[in-house]
Amino acid sequence: MPRKKIPVPVPPASKWCHQCQQVRPIQMFGQDRSKKDGMHYCCLRCADDKDRQRAARGAEFSRLACRSVFHA
Ligand SMILES: [Zn+2]
Numbered sequence: 001m002p003r004k005k006i007p008v009p010v011p012p013a014s015k016w017c018h019q020c021q022q023v024r025p026i027q028m029f030g031q032d033r034s035k036k037d038g039m040h041y042c043c044l045r046c047a048d049d050k051d052r053q054r055a056a057r058g059a060e061f062s063r064l065a066c067r068s069v070f071h072a
Contacts, residue, residue: 013026014026015028015029015037015039017029017043017046019049020043029042029043029044030044
C-alpha cells in the first residue's frame with residue numbers, strides 16, 4: 001500500500017491524524033507499540049469516536065441476535 005502523503009507540514013511534537021485529517025499535538029495520540037513511531041495513527045478523539053461506533057454496532061448486533069433467538 002502506498003504511503004499516504006500528509007498535505008501540511010507537521011511541526012515537532014505534533015502528528016497528523018489520518019482520521020480527522022488534521023495536525024494534532026502529540027499528547028492527543030494514544031500509544032501503539034505495534035506502530036513504527038509507537039503512536040496510534042489517529043488522535044484519541046477519533047479513537048474514541050471509533051470505539052463508540054464499534055460499541056453502537058456491537059449493541060445493534062446483540063439486539064438483532066437477541067431478536068432472532070426470541071423469534072426463532
Ligand atoms: Zn483525529
